[in-house]
Amino acid sequence: MVVIKETRPVLTSLYGKEFISEIIDFSGIIGYTLEEEGDEIKVEFNPDRPDLFSFSSLYNSIQIYAGKKSWEPLIFVGKKLDFIMDKSVRKLRPYTVGFCCDGQEIGGHFRDLIDYQERIHSSIGKDRSKVSIGIHDTTGLKGPIHYRAYKSDKISFTTYDGEVTGTAAQIMEKHPKGQEYSHLIPSGNEVPIIEDSMRHVLSMPPVINGHTTAVSPKSKSFFIDVTGTDKKALRDAFFLLAYFFNGLGYSISISDFTDLSDDLSFDGRSIRVSSDVIHELIGTTLPKEKVQDILEKMGYGSTTDGNDIVASVPGNRPDVMGPADVIEDIAKGFGYDNIRPKQPTLNVIGKELEQKPFMNMVREIMVGLGHQEIMSYVVTSSRFYLKRDYNGAVAVKNPKSLDFSVIRDRLSLGVLDFLRINRRRNLPQNIFEIGEVLTGAMQHTNLCLLKSSSRSGYSDIKQSLDALLLRLGVAEFKIEQDRVETLIDGRSGRVVVQGRDIGIIGETHPETLDSFELRNPVSYAEINLSELWGLLNKNS
Numbered sequence: 001m002v003v004i005k006e007t008r009p010v011l012t013s014l015y016g017k018e019f020i021s022e023i024i025d026f027s028g029i030i031g032y033t034l035e036e037e038g039d040e041i042k043v044e045f046n047p048d049r050p051d052l053f054s055f056s057s058l059y060n061s062i063q064i065y066a067g068k069k070s071w072e073p074l075i076f077v078g079k080k081l082d083f084i085m086d087k088s089v090r091k092l093r094p095y096t097v098g099f100c101c102d103g104q105e106i107g108g109h110f111r112d113l114i115d116y117q118e119r120i121h122s123s124i125g126k127d128r129s130k131v132s133i134g135i136h137d138t139t140g141l142k143g144p145i146h147y148r149a150y151k152s153d154k155i156s157f158t159t160y161d162g163e164v165t166g167t168a169a170q171i172m173e174k175h176p177k178g179q180e181y182s183h184l185i186p187s188g189n190e191v192p193i194i195e196d197s198m199r200h201v202l203s204m205p206p207v208i209n210g211h212t213t214a215v216s217p218k219s220k221s222f223f224i225d226v227t228g229t230d231k232k233a234l235r236d237a238f239f240l241l242a243y244f245f246n247g248l249g250y251s252i253s254i255s256d257f258t259d260l261s262d263d264l265s266f267d268g269r270s271i272r273v274s275s276d277v278i279h280e281l282i283g284t285t286l287p288k289e290k291v292q293d294i295l296e297k298m299g300y301g302s303t304t305d306g307n308d309i310v311a312s313v314p315g316n317r318p319d320v321m322g323p324a325d326v327i328e329d330i331a332k333g334f335g336y337d338n339i340r341p342k343q344p345t346l347n348v349i350g351k352e353l354e355q356k357p358f359m360n361m362v363r364e365i366m367v368g369l370g371h372q373e374i375m376s377y378v379v380t381s382s383r384f385y386l387k388r389d390y391n392g393a394v395a396v397k398n399p400k401s402l403d404f405s406v407i408r409d410r411l412s413l414g415v416l417d418f419l420r421i422n423r424r425r426n427l428p429q430n431i432f433e434i435g436e437v438l439t440g441a442m443q444h445t446n447l448c449l450l451k452s453s454s455r456s457g458y459s460d461i462k463q464s465l466d467a468l469l470l471r472l473g474v475a476e477f478k479i480e481q482d483r484v485e486t487l488i489d490g491r492s493g494r495v496v497v498q499g500r501d502i503g504i505i506g507e508t509h510p511e512t513l514d515s516f517e518l519r520n521p522v523s524y525a526e527i528n529l530s531e532l533w534g535l536l537n538k539n540s
Contacts, residue, residue, distance in 0.1 A: 002053055002119060005042040006112070014108050015059045026062050029332055050123055050240055051316040054116035056109055060247040064299050065333075071299045071314055073268040074242055076254050081223060082144035083255035089149045092185060092192045093205055095234045095259045096147055096227045099242065100138065103220060103250035110217040116244060124236050124318075125206075126403075129184055131228030131237045132206030134194065136213035138221040142197045145223065145255065152191045157201035158211040168193070168204055177208045183517075194225050223255070232318075232401065235263040239315035267315030268301070273323045273330075275307050281327050284339055294333035300326070321400060355445070355533045359434055362447060362529060365471050369464055371432040371449055376414035378436055379404045384413040387515070388485060393441040407438045411448035412486065412526050416508070419452055420516040427520060428453035430464075434529065444530035446503075452522045458491045458507050461523035465495070465505060473536060479505060486512045495527055498535050503527030 011019050020041060023034055030049070035042045045052055052058050063069045076099075083098035106113060117133050125131040152169040159165075164175045168191045172178035184206050185191055194202040201210040205227040215222065224241055228234045238260060242252050254260075279285050286294075288304050295302045301312035311326045320326060331339065363373065379396065382405040392409035399405035408414060411433050419429060432449040449468070451460050462479070469477055479493040484504045492506025505525035513522060 002045045002047055002050075002123065003042055004045075004053060004055060004058075004115065004119070005040055006055055007039045008036075008041055009039065010108065011041060011055060015055070019059065019062075022062050022066075023058065026058075026065060029065065029335075030061075031332070047123060048319045050120065050236070050318065051243065051314075053119040053123070054112050054244060056112050056247055057116070057244055057316075061299060065297045067297065070296060071301060073301075073312075074239075074246055074252060074315065077251050078253050079255060080143075080253045081138070081141070081255045083225070084144050084146050086146065086148035088190075089147055089192045092149055092187065092190060093227045093229060095229065095231050096225065097234060097238050097260050098145060098147075098223065098225050098255040099238070100253045100255060101222045101224065101242075101245040101250040102253075103245070103248060105218050105220045106215075106222075106248075107217050109248060110215070110219075113244065117241075120237050120240055124233050124240070125228070126233075128181055128206040130230040130233040131226060133237060133241065134203035134205060134209050134225040134227075135215055136202050136209065136223045136225070137215045137219040138213070138223050139219075141200070141202075141213060141223065145194060145196055145202070145225075147192065147194050147225070147227070149190045150193050152189055155191070155193055155201070157204075160209040160211055160214045162211055171204070172207065175208060181207045192227065194227075222250075230402075231259065231263075235260060235266060235315075236318040239267060239318075243314065243316040268312045269315075271311045271313055271320070271323055271326050272305070272308050273311060273326050275309065277323060278309075278327055278330060281324070282331050282334070282339060283342055284334075286330070286334065290334075291330060294330050295326075298329045298333045300329070354537075355530065358533045358536075359445060359529060362468070362472070363434060365468055366432045366447075366449060369430075369467055371430045371464070374415065374418050374431050374433050375435065376411075376418060376433060377404065378408060380406060380408045380414055381417075382406045384417070388413075391440060392438045394438055409437055409439050410526060411435055411437060411446050412450075412524055415448050415450050415524065416512070416516045416518070416522070419450070419518055419522065423518060428456070444528055446526055447529050448524060448526040450522060450524035452518070452520055454520055456507075456521040456523045458505070458523055461505060461525050465525045465527075469497075472532070474532075495525065497532060500531060500535060502531045502535075 008020065023043060027034055033044045052061060064071055080100040085096055117135060121128050121132060153167050156167045159171060159175055164171050172182035192205055194205065196202065200212040202213050203209045203225060205225065226234055226237050246252060275288060278291065288309060291309055292302045295311055299314060303310045313320045381403045383402060390406065390409060392407045394407040396405045415431065415433055429452045432447065434445065434447050436443055437446050449464055474497055477495060477497045480496050481493040483489055484492040484506055486509055487506035488509050492504065494501050495503040495505055503526050508522040508524065
């Protein structure tokens with residue numbers, strides 16, 4: 001979930017006395033929660049609506065829903081600054097776009113802007129690994145702006161907060177932001193640098209900005225650089241920031257859109273929806289005029305074409321990928337309370353799967369052993385398999401994101417990624433997951449149990465596996481030493497029950513830990529519960 005927060009006095013001074021009650025009313029349409037703690041207002045969103053992750057953009061959406069303004073595609077004016085990308089930086093951070101925003105002093109919206117930047121970093125940008133944003137005051141800047149690679153010991157500047165002055169290498173070593181994000185630069189010897197014609201360093205993406213162009217509440221002319229390793233994330237971040245400034249009345253000019261030349265049409269893209277499909281999914285018949293009115297309130301444009309409605313989708317709505325997403329917004333705008341419930345007609349009588357009680361028993365045992373259950377996506381990231389064998393045999397054709405591009409063939413990689421996301425949490429972390437996987441295009445249910453602590457080893461995870469199998473009635477099993485991918489040779493093996501190989505166990509290899517940015521030992525086991533259930537059921 002994504003949380004935005006601000007004090008009531010600040011919000012009412014910026015957006016009016018009715019804004020808090022408007023947020024509450026709009027929550028019934030969109031589906032988010034609002035909490036008040038003293039003067040602090042906190043709004044918690046689902047992560048699929050990044051266009052609402054700032055109070056300014058939330059205010060604009062409320063104004064559109066109330067009919068006080070309507071959506072219009074972005075209009076770009078001229079070119080204020082040339083932004084030149086050198087081929088030397090392509091190998092470091094290959095995609096970029098620069099644009100300028102001009103208007104009145106940012107004033108009270110300054111904090112909202114910086115917070116929104118960081119929320120885009122963490123959501124769309126995946127902690128800056130996919131995309132990062134630099135926001136600069138153009139006062140004193142002299143174009144053109146250059147984006148090029150430098151040796152890390154040959155370029156010097158002062159950080160935006162004035163804390164460190166030195167070479168890029170020294171800044172990455174000494175500054176907290178350098179320590180946190182320098183690992184995102186592929187080569188420690190070369191760094192990407194954005195500078196103006198006077199050699200003033202604007203930023204060293206994705207790590208830190210320079211001091212010369214530091215922004216403040218008095219800034220009114222901005223240059224924004226967006227750099228990244230993923231072109232789709234670059235496009236989404238660009239439109240989210242551009243719409244933020246557009247909503248505040250700023251004029252926007254693209255300095256260079258080489259890496260977005262094919263994507264500017266994303267703003268106002270057309271998605272066709274059929275009246276019949278709207279009726280099928282929502283369960284009620286709506287006149288086309290009513291649908292168009294709802295779409296306008298939800299921030300779309302629309303036209304009609306026979307029995308179809310063609311929705312024009314804003315560029316800051318990357319969550320809208322097809323007709324079903326548009327129809328979902330139609331349902332929200334119409335109001336779920338206005339849709340009459342209908343008893344579904346089924347031709348079968350449902351019953352519990354035969355193996356379900358067994359899976360529930362495994363779940364209860366694992367909780368009793370002190371492990372916490374997690375759930376991850378069945379469709380997962382292909383980057384997990386860049387240096388590993390993939391045996392799932394099912395990949396998504398033309399995926400919208402590499403994060404959801406293959407059907408997983410094991411649970412352990414997703415569980416390790418869960419540890420990465422929560423690596424700052426207290427140790428020990430004892431977790432498990434029960435879920436579906438595909439190996440050789442065959443589906444089955446696996447269990448992955450994992451322990452992470454400062455001393456986690458083979459004996460720790462073996463102890464949990466012993467207790468589990470004993471309580472499931474497995475009288476005897478053995479571990480056959482074997483070389484297992486992602487595990488340490490000599491400290492890993494295969495779990496064998498009744499002569500059948502049902503899984504693996506061992507200590508995680510240091511290279512695997514490094515790939516998931518983990519610094520503490522991890523041991524885990526993964527077994528095929530479907531296979532184990534079959535063996536136990538056969539003997540019962």
